[in-house]
Amino acid sequence: MQSMPRSMSNTREVQKIITVFLLVLVSHLLKAQEPAKIISSVFDEALTDRTAYNNLEYLCKHTKGRIAGSPAAEKAIEYARQALINAGADTVWLQKVPVPHWVRGNEKCSVKSSIHGKKDLSITALGLSVGTTEEGITAKIIEVHDFEELKTLGLKSIQGKIVFFNRPFDNKLINSFSAYGGAVNQRTMGPSEASKYGAIAVIVRSMTQSLDKFPHTGVTRYADGVNKIPAVAVSTLDAELLSQWLKTDSSLTIHLLSTCKNYPDAWSYNVIGEVYGSLKPHEYITVGGHLDAWDIAEGAVDDGGGCVQAIETIRIYKKLGIKPKRTVRAVLFMNEEMTATGGKTYAEEAKNKGEVHYAALESDRGVMSPRGFSFDADSTKLEKLRSLTSWFEPYNIRDFDKGGGGSDIAPLKALGALQIGYIPDSQRYFWYHHSANDTFEQVNIRELQMGSAAIASLIYLLDLFDL
């Protein structure tokens, strides 16, 4: 082999070094760009595909009122199972869950005043509440705003009466969920508390800031040992009217009929679909919503939307060939609304199997335009998580705040799973929540799609960067 002149050899060496340097540089740049590109493709896919919206329409229009234990819930389970298969999940299965079996009956409520006349009130029985007799109850009514007032009034004022809890949402609170949190004990514990003082039934102002005719249901919980009394929610407009009439006629009588019934527990299912992890298949990231919805609602906002977003994570990953390191599970929990046994069962089985649960995200705060996520994390961890916000800048998703995940994934916390809540804008949520106003038509396809993309992107980044 002929020896090259020294200068030429040097030139080649330098060229070689430059070439290697450039290759390394380009590969680094590509690597840095890759997540941005993948997130961009996730948004493109979510925003140009109607599968999630069509899935939601089916759940709303064909499995309306899918409260745990109902035939509609069974139909929703079968639909969701098929939707996960269609989404391309590597595996799909049903997880058996014990659920209460509560069935609404006839409902009627009217108020009679010697001054104001008679008026039917728009009511709905609270979930798990006991019913009246077939003839209903007729009694005087007393307006109360909190449990302190109830205590002050005491047995002598309450006994034999219907207690009307009428503390509204505090409209000054910016986050609607805080306003809900400040009022909801009237519904969950009010019947129990009123019963202690001899009340024979409870009417609760609906849990919403809206002034309208929709009564909003929701679960009530009787404390151990109390006499279980019938409990219903009344629309906010009728609550206002009742309060108005009471101001000038304290001897109003109410006739209340609610023949709902509790039956023995039944069996139902969580619906689960997975994309297998490419590196750590035995570590799990859960993305969930709850499949059950109140019997009077189509359950679009609460929480069909969360379910179809979970399914969409699977669909998008499979469509785009995104291979997470860990196994990503879409879990459609059953029975969030009454006793949350879906979430409990899921965590129990995970614990029994010794599964490693890395993180869990729940979408159960509606499907309005995405604002961001809440993380149940200390400040150090939160700071790390906030490093991800830059990826979301192009999508105007900026809120990475401290906060909870959701009731279905809460039992996974004991297993070490980071708790994440999907946070859409909260202002409209309680207009729909637990009422006949929670319909498919209330969901905007783009707001739903933006949320799906945000969720799929966050899970991808958490997994990629091991955050």
Next chain:
Amino acid sequence: MQSMPRSMSNTREVQKIITVFLLVLVSHLLKAQEPAKIISSVFDEALTDRTAYNNLEYLCKHTKGRIAGSPAAEKAIEYARQALINAGADTVWLQKVPVPHWVRGNEKCSVKSSIHGKKDLSITALGLSVGTTEEGITAKIIEVHDFEELKTLGLKSIQGKIVFFNRPFDNKLINSFSAYGGAVNQRTMGPSEASKYGAIAVIVRSMTQSLDKFPHTGVTRYADGVNKIPAVAVSTLDAELLSQWLKTDSSLTIHLLSTCKNYPDAWSYNVIGEVYGSLKPHEYITVGGHLDAWDIAEGAVDDGGGCVQAIETIRIYKKLGIKPKRTVRAVLFMNEEMTATGGKTYAEEAKNKGEVHYAALESDRGVMSPRGFSFDADSTKLEKLRSLTSWFEPYNIRDFDKGGGGSDIAPLKALGALQIGYIPDSQRYFWYHHSANDTFEQVNIRELQMGSAAIASLIYLLDLFDL
């Protein structure tokens, strides 16, 4: 006078110094807290008062279709004037504005195919468009997506036909206004462009991402010298159908009737209310929306909401006793939708009077939940403005971005007024925009209220800190 022991004197001196120091400290702390307190009281007031919502209901339900030059617009002017007086404005007046006078006629459109049969299409004439004869037009139709394609097709393919512009919004764009910007030239310039190649009318796909039955109108502008041809928008669902039918039957015929007419210009008014400045009464900050709305709409989202938010700024300042240094003007502009003469007249008069215009904010992007503001400012100025974001943290309003103000306040830019756009969430906006779907019911009271509070707070801070 008995002399004090030295130590006691010293102690008193020290006490005095400490007292003064504490007083200064407290006064500084109070001063720093004051804006936070005032903003908090602005939000409290906005979120617990229904005046703006009630004003919006009136504008929607009693002055529906208030396009400039219409009797409904006259009624809206009188209502807005009274609403500003009720809000407590120091002065309220009307500013005369020349406006076009365009009136919709009978409208009907159907498609006939030898293969597919016959179908009525859901259409609406474009604003300022010319009409057909009373018998209407019957002609073949040709689908076109942009002006390049139109040029390529040329006179031989276009002449004597109806051009159907059918380029949809790009759903991949995150900001809905960007998607609108990418499609709207079909409506504004399409009729002119098509006319150049001998088209006899234009049908434009409605400017929305939604797939529904509502046709969306909007202004079209004929270029000088072109033959003015009738122009209508068709609902997106019917646009999809037309396109589908054309794929298998290129000899479809359309019958189009639109007997709208342009009349001689008329006079109308901007409605203006002020809170006098306490220190610089001759410097102005304008807060505006536009009072006119398309004749087929209630004009809740576009732009009754912006109007009632401007009125609300006045009401909140007067109710809370906020005294801005500069004069704050609520301006309800007339005729934004057709030729924007309200904004032009306002700026012209300001210039003629030598008024100093410090800043101007427009709310004309809907009244969904507030995300923030856009500022037409260079990076140095924007950085300064961003120092205000900390005041908005408690209200989850985080977006202070570069961007425009709005078409009504744009002419004030030449006078040096900082241009500010109010930015609510954009995803749902084009579901309503310029269509019969823009109704009062589409507005959520809390989203509206949050926006009013955000606007009133920003103006207060800009004025306070001279930003």
